Each structure stands twice: as structure tokens, then as C-alpha cells.
Amino acid sequence: MTVEVDSGTSRRRSTGRLTDVDALRGFALLGILMVNIPFFASGYTLPGVADPARTAWHDGLALGVVQFFFEAKFYLLFSFLFGYSFTLQLDSAAARGVDFRPRFLRRLGALFLIGVANAALLYYGDILITYALFGLLLFAMHRVSPRRALWVAGIITGTFVLLFLALATLVAVFDGSSSPTAAEHAKMLADGAAATEAMRGGPWSVIADRVAALSTTLPLTVFVQGPLAFSAFLVGLAAGKRRVLAGPGAGADQDPGAGPGAYEAKLRLIQWIGFPVGLAGSAFYTFASTDNLFAGSLHFLTAPFLTAAYVATLLRLFRTVRGGRVAQALARPGRMALTNYLSQSLLCVLIFTGTGLGLVGRVPYAGVIGIALAIYAVQLLWSAWWLRRFRMGPVEWLLRAATYRERPAMRLTS
Template sequence: MNGAAGATGAATDRTPAGQRLHDLDAVRGFALLGIFVVNITFMASGYPGNLVTDPAYSSLFDDLARGASAVLVDMKFYILFSFLFGYSFTLQMASAERAGAAFRPRMLRRIAGLFILGALHTVFLYGGDILMTYAVVCLILLGMRRVRDRTALRVAGVLYGIVLLSLLTSGLLVDSAAFLPTEAEALVNAEHATSAMLGGWGDVIGHHLSGLPFLVLQSATFQGPTALAMFLLGMVAGRRRLLAGVLGDEPVLRRIQWIGFPVGIAGGLAYALGGGNGEPLAVAVSAATAPLLTAAYVTTLLRVMHSPPWAFVRSALAPAGRTALTNYLGQSLLGLLIFSGVGLGLAGRVSPAGTTGLALLIFAGQLTASAWWLRRHRYGPAEWALRWLTNGARPEKVRTAGVSRPARDR
């Protein structure tokens, strides 16, 4: 391992190990909420996936709810989730080193497990899966795990630059209307998609699989390169343990807030007013500014969690972050049961504000359930199964009485 990679264990810690891990878990839990606020809109209706507004929800209040999500949430939390994946990659490396195990075979088994879970997730629960994309991109990260920090940062910058350039080129030189359905056609497609969501298992699975070509295309052109760029940034941050010694009073946190909020919100407004996902230029503006708003969110959360009156925020979010994979899959399961025809059949019947409120309500339940589960078990169910596959040995499932140890690999 080169000097940069070795920096994973070189920093001097200023906070207890448990608190460091709880900080990381809490940020991951926060990212999980943002991901769900976006995903639930696609679980609830066929209209967002077809880039049109449901005529049943076109009031000013509905437009404001959609606009708020576009400005404050859309595209921000995928970036954060990907960054945290790269950060956790360094924890996996450290875990293998402590165990005296070869890292590459362990990680290849983990990647295979993620891909299998993602495939099952796509077919049966939700067609907008990210696990398969993460698994494929992680193969590249695995091959780059020994590159120097400077190289990783340069590659990340080039990748993200290529994504932005492709969006700008598409917006300026390509007539997207020539490739996209007309609004009338999109409305018909959206109505058919919503009807399929309200059908039986065959219809639901067919609806999920019908979006697979677009999912592959999006992963190849946008989500995949973006994820790899964030993986690399997260890997460098993990090597340098940037989240390990945060006290909450660092001046750099305030500077990030002062820059990130105005620039990020301005970019979100331009994205929302410019047409959202249907307009490449609007997406380019959002992609360019979303990382700044995401960074401002994280620094604000860190400052809040390290303020004594608000320390409970960390305790509330961390269990959900420790069981993020279980919660991510659980969100899709609940979305299926609430909106599809195999459950309550509410697809197309919940307003934009209603879906956001429902996401917050479900996430609050997940916070409670995650805390309850981890008082009795060391890992979430999905984490336990993935750990078994990763390590090639059945992990301890139930906590030892009186012992509360944070898992060190994520």
C-alpha cells in the first residue's frame, strides 16, 4: 500500500472511536432520507419517470412541493450516498487488514452480493435500483484502490467534468425533442405506467423491467461516472479520515455553509425553473452546483450533532445509517405495498406533498425500528447476509449481553 493509502491509519484522533463511527452512520442515515424522498415519487406514480406532470396534481401547491424537492433534494443525496460508499470502502480495507485476510477476494464477494441484491430489488421491488450500478462501478474502484490521493482526485475531477461537458453539449447542440416523446405521448405513457403499477405481480414486474434499458443507459452516461467520481473522493476522504476528528466548531465548516447554500440553492432554482430532468442544460447546472449544497448539508449536520443540545440528532440517525442497506430495501418494499396493485394500490392517488410527508413518516418509523433492532442484534438483516458472503463465515447475529460495540466495517 502506498503512502497515501496508508494514511487511513495515520491521523491523530480527537474523538472516541464510537463517536467517529456514529458521525459517519448519522450522515449515512441522513443520506438515506434524501434518497427516499426522491425515490418515493417514482414509486407513487408513472408520471415522474416519463418527465411529465400528473394533470391530477397541477395546482400551485403541488407545483411548490415539486419545486421544493427539485431545489433542495433532487440529485443532492445520490452524490452523498456515493461519497459515503467510497469512504466506507476504506473501512472495508482496514477491516480486512485487521483480520489478516486478503482484501480483493472479500470485496469481490461483497460486490457480487450487492449485484445480486440489486437485481432482485429491481425485479421485485423498485425499478430505480442503485445497487447494481454501485456493484459494477466498485469493480473499477477496487482496481484503483492503490492509486495516490492526487491521482484519485484528478480522475474524479476529469470524470465529473466529462459528465458536465456531455450534458452541456447535449443541451446546446442536440435537439432533445427529436429523441424524447412529445408531451402528449409522455402523458399516455405515464398513464399506462401507472396502470401497470396498479396491476398484479406480472404487471408490476413487467413495469420494473420495462425501465431497465433506460436504467442501463443512465448508469453508463450519468450515474455510473458520477458514482465513480464520488467513490474516489470518498476513498480519499476515508484515507485521510476527514470525518474522524470533527468537533463541529471548525471554521472550514462555516465557510462551506456560506458558499454551499447560496450557490447550491441558486443552482437548484435554475434546475427547477429550467425544466428539471427533461432539459440537459438544467441538469448540467444542477450537477455542477449540487455537490456544494450537499457539502453544506453535511457540514450543517455535523455542526448540529456536535452541539450539546442537539446531540440527540446523531443518536437518532446513526442506527438507520448502520442498517442503511436493510432500510434502503425496506423503503422499496413499503413503497411496493403502499402504491402497487399487490398492496394498497395508491399509485397516482397521492399528491407530491403527500408523498414527501409519507416518506418522512416512514423514515421516522425506520429510525425507531433500527434503534430497536440494534439493541438486540449486531447487524441489520441485509447487512448480516452481505457480511456473511463477504467474509465467507457466518457472523455473530445477536449482541453479547451487556456489550454495545459499533461495527467497524461498513
Template sequence: MPRRHRVGDVDVLRGFALLGILLANAPAMAGPHMGPGGELSASWTDAVAGWTITTLVSAKFYLLFSFLFGYSFTLQRASAERAGAPFAPRHLRRLTGLFLLGVAHAVLLFPGDVLVTYAVLSLVLFGVRDIAPRTAVRAAACLVAGVAACLLTWGLLTVALAEPGPGQDVTAAVHEVAASYRGDFGSVVHINLERWGGALGWNLLYGADMLAAFLVGLAAGRRELLAQTDRYRAWMVQIVVCALPLGLAGSAFMAVCRKGPLDARWYDVGSAVGVLTAPALTAAYACGLLLLLRTRSGSRIAGVLASAGRLALTHYLTQSLVMALVFTGYGLAWYGRFGVATLMAGCLVLYAVQLAYSGWLLRRFRYGPVEWLLRTATLARRP
């Protein structure tokens, strides 16, 4: 059987996206900062850090991962064809493996899991696998517009009908969640299940946004764009120049609605604008990184990021495991103990360790442990 082909830029972008996913997920796992007396508190540095993360990170990197998932679908299909193996059973086994990993991840570690959503949406992706690239992009645009319209409608109703200011029971609810996460194993699993179920409606809505990114990735994979990026250098420069200001403006407005100075009633209005403009900022990030890595000093950085990207699933789950050990009763039970600025510093340290570990592991093994497990399930044999 021919050796499986890899597209280096897919791994590079996946390795880069791991940092954004970590920065976005960490505040949800660590909880809002509570002062010595148990009151909710945030220093000005935490406020600036939270505003910055919302502007530059939130809602951008799950789109990049979703795009790469759709692109990788085309690579997996081509791999099956080269091996002379039917693709449908392979794909079904792969998404079943993803689904089971996602359920375990959501129940035991982090209810904000995306693997279950990816597994379900993979069925849709398989159903439209032969869609024309232009049709896929148009369908993606309609999905994004639909999600934004739903959020905007709900947000405007909230602004018009809800009372200004925070709800009366916010602090009590935060303390209840903190007590659960600082409790024993059963307490942590119970609150994870409760929050996972409570987010089902929002997961369905944002699942449409992920599906849109899947479809764009599928279209790009059909055109082999990331296998021929040098041909599109001028096009990538134009995307950075045009998309970056638009994406930053929309994301800044989202931060104003989510983090202030506008109050919490504006949260979903900001989210609607964020959904519409996040693809522009995500595309600018991706193109800007690929252009940067084609400079004289970029090849070494590309190698480091590509190594991390090859272990993306292992790293994604490891990030949740580390944070669960730090912030829940599984380990230190430090839920709510740290502000956003301290948390972000810790995330950068963890990401640096993962980058170093990736190179060390891949010098000794071809796959990461979770990648090996999923590939075993996909092929129904040992790789």
C-alpha cells in the same frame, strides 16, 4: 480478532442521507398525480413541493451515499488488514452480494436501484485503491466536468431542435405505465424490467458522477477526515459559507429547467448545471449537519441518525418495499393517486418510523437483517 471499528460520523451522515434518498425516490415510485378523470393534474401545493424537492434534494443525496461508500471502502480494507485476511476475496464477495441484491431490488421493487451500479463501480474502486488522494480528487473533478459537458451538449441540441411544449403521447404513456403498476405481479415485474433496461444509458452516464463521489470518499478515507472532524471545524464552516450559496443557486436553476417555468426542452441543460453544483450543496449539507451535531443539543440527534445509518441497506430496501406495497399491484395499487405534497408527508412518517425502529433493533441485535446477510457473504462465515 480485534473488534471492528466504526466511525460514528459515517453512520450519522448515512442515516441523514436515507431521508434524501427516500424523498428523491418516492415520486418516481408513486407516479405523477392523475385526477379523477385520469388527466394529469397538480395543485399549487404539489407544484411548490416538487420544485422544492428538485432544488434541495434531487442529485444531492446519491452523491452523499456514494461518497460514504468510497469512505467505507477504506474502513473495510483496514478491517481486513486487522483481521489478517486478504482483502480482495472479501471485497469480491461483498460486491457480488450487492450486485445480487441490486438485481432483485430493480426487478421486483424499483428500477431506479443503485446497488448494481455500486457493485460494478466497486471493481474500479478496487483497481485504484492505492491512488494518491490528490490524484483521486482531480480525477473526480474531471469525471464531473465530463458528465456535465455531455448533458449540456445534449440539452442544447434539444433546445435548438425539439419543438416546444410536451410531447403528444405523454399522457397516454403515463396511463400505460400506471396500468402496468396497478396490475398483477407479472405486470409489475415486466414494467420494472422495461424501465430498468431503458435507463441503462443514463445509468452509465450518472455512474461516472457516482464514481467521482467514490473517489472523493476514497481520498477522504485515506486521510481519515471523518474520524477527526473536530480538527477541521473551521474548514467545515468555510465550506458551508462558500458552498451553500453556489449549490443552492445551481439547484434552483435546475428546478427552473425541470419543473418550470422553462419547458421540458431545458431539462438536460438544468441537469448539467445541477451536476456541476450538486457537490457544493452536498458538501454544505454534510458539513452543516456535523457542525450542528457538535452543539449542546446535537448529541442525541447524532445517536438517532447513527443508529439509522448502521441499518442503511435494510432501510433503503425497506423504503422501496413499502412504496411497492402502497403504489403497485403488490398491495394497494395507488400508483398516480397522490400529489407530491401528500407523498412527502408520507415519506416523513416512514422515515420517523425507521429512526425509531433503528434504536429498538440495535438494542437487541448488532446488525440489521440485510447488513447481517451481506456481512455473512463478505466474511464467508457467520458474523
């Protein structure tokens, strides 16, 4: 049953979870899938070279759409929501008078193990390992004030971008270009061909390819995505402490006189700043060159602005009558986001590798995007069906069991 709060503002279910939080998480699942699926569809994606079998104009256009609108934006949204949900877990533990620390540490341990299994068996670009590691830092800073959390997030992001710019400058000075040499390009092509062939094999061939790729992907996810994800954790922590997703005037430290008009004005301001800055950075990154380190630096700096604009746009949409229905539909996959995240990898393995249909390297990128949309549509329907019968997703059940060291109730009582 859904409980409406002030009709036009944020909606709460009887479980106390914010529908808007779940809806944003459900929307993020689509973005994550759009970014991840090219790594299943071609062995050339990880080495960072164009697939020789996909050189048509529509292949470049499809990849450009993913880079422009999705790449580097949606893991930040997931990370923001991780930090926001962390504050809800803290409040829940305090309300029940239980010790939060051991439960959260068990939760991080379980996330780490799930991430290791996902990276080795399904998708070498898994982010859960990074979340588990940087979740320890988030816990260490859980008493920080919202203002200080935002300052630290800004310092981390700024420092990271400056270091990346310094690297780009050094490469430009000493190598003259960040583009690969002819020999390096030939090796990248050979690596892509070998990876494609391995993915066309059976389960053991796919697993061997995943494990071998971890030496490249794990440092990238931990040391490149990790600091930026942690910055988003801290922004989510600050937002959670101020309950900014709970609707106008809902936060404990917000101005009691701040009504829907002021809240709406803040969302519009985020859009007016976020879209121009974020889209400009995306344009430079997409149309310059993805192996241009300067373009990458600008992209790291501007991607959070576009992510924030996406969030503001959705929150404004959710507060309309039709948008409320959209929020309800997106919230269902969002409530079981971990199950859906892992099932995306599983479905892609079954579709593209020799474990299943073996379509790797055989589908144009526009078709790959179509497959991603089809997978997401199935998840929307499947999540709705599942949650009419069960309280949570199956992987959420495992995570909760590990966190609380108990067997949670799974089926809904009639």
C-alpha cells in the same frame, strides 16, 4: 455502549465504526426516499411528464421542494460514504492480516445480485448495480493518493458536464429546443397512463412494469449517475485516507497542530462556498425546466457543492450536545442502511401499487412527501428497536455472510 472521544469531537462505538459516518448515512436515507417515492406514487414520473391528476399549485410546490433540496444530492452523499467506508474496510483487513481483494469482490457480487432483485421486483431505479460495477474501478484505484483521487474526481465530473453541455448545444442548434414535441408529449402521457395502470395491478403486473422499465432506467443509472457516483467514491476515498470524518487532528496525515478551531473553520468554508453555489444551481434547475439540458448540466456541476454543504452543516451540528443526540438517532438507521434502503422500496410498493393499498395516482404530492416522512420516522424507531436486539440489519447479515463466507453472529449477547 458509546465511547466518547474528546467529548466534542467525533464519537466511536465499541465496534470501531464512526458514529458520524453512520449518522450521515442515516440522513442520506431520508433524501433518497424523498427522491424515489414519486416514482412509486405516479406512473408519469419516469416518462418525465406532469401527472394529469396532479395539477394543483401544491403539487407543483411539493415537487419543486424535492427537486430543489433533494434531487441529485443524496445519491452523491451515499456514494461519498461508500468511498469513505471502503478505506475503513481496507484498514480493517490490513489490521487483521487478511487478503482484502477476494472479500471485496464477493461483497460487490452480492451487492450486484441484491440490486438486480431490487430493480426487477421493487424499484427499477436501483443504484446498487451501479455501485457494484463502479466498485471494481474503485478497487483498481485504491492505492491512489488522496490528492490524485480528488484530481481524477474533478476531471470526471468536469468532462461529464462538458459532454452534457455539448449535447445540449447540439440539441439547441439542430432541434431548436430540448422540449418534447406535441407527438412526443402525447406518447409520454400514454406511457405514464399505461405505467399507472400496470402499477394498480397485482404483483406480477408490478414486476412486469419494473422489468420493462429497466431498458430506460438501467442506462441512466449506469451511464449518467455512474460517473458522478464514481467521482464521489473517489472524494470519499480521499477523505477516508485523511480521516476527515474522524474529527479535528485525527487523520494520520493531518497537521498535528490542527485543532478544533481549524477544523471548524474548514467546515464553515465549505458551507460558505457550497450553499451559494449549490442553491443557485438548484434554483436554476428547478425554476428553469427539468427537461432543459443546460439546466441539467449546471445541476450536475453544482449539486456536489450543496451535498458538501449539507455534510459540513451536519458535522458541525453533531459536535454540539443536542446535535450529538441527533447523530445517535440518525446513526441507527445508518448502521443498517442497506436494509432500510430496500425496505423503503418494499413499503412504497405495498402502499402505492395494487400489491397493497393501490394508492398510485391518488395522493397529492404533498401527501406523498408526508408518507415519505412517516416511512422515515418508522425506520428511525424500527432501527432503534432492532439494534437493541441484533448486531446488524438482516440484509447486512446476508451481505456479510456472502463477503466472509461464514455465518455471522446475529443476536446481541446479554
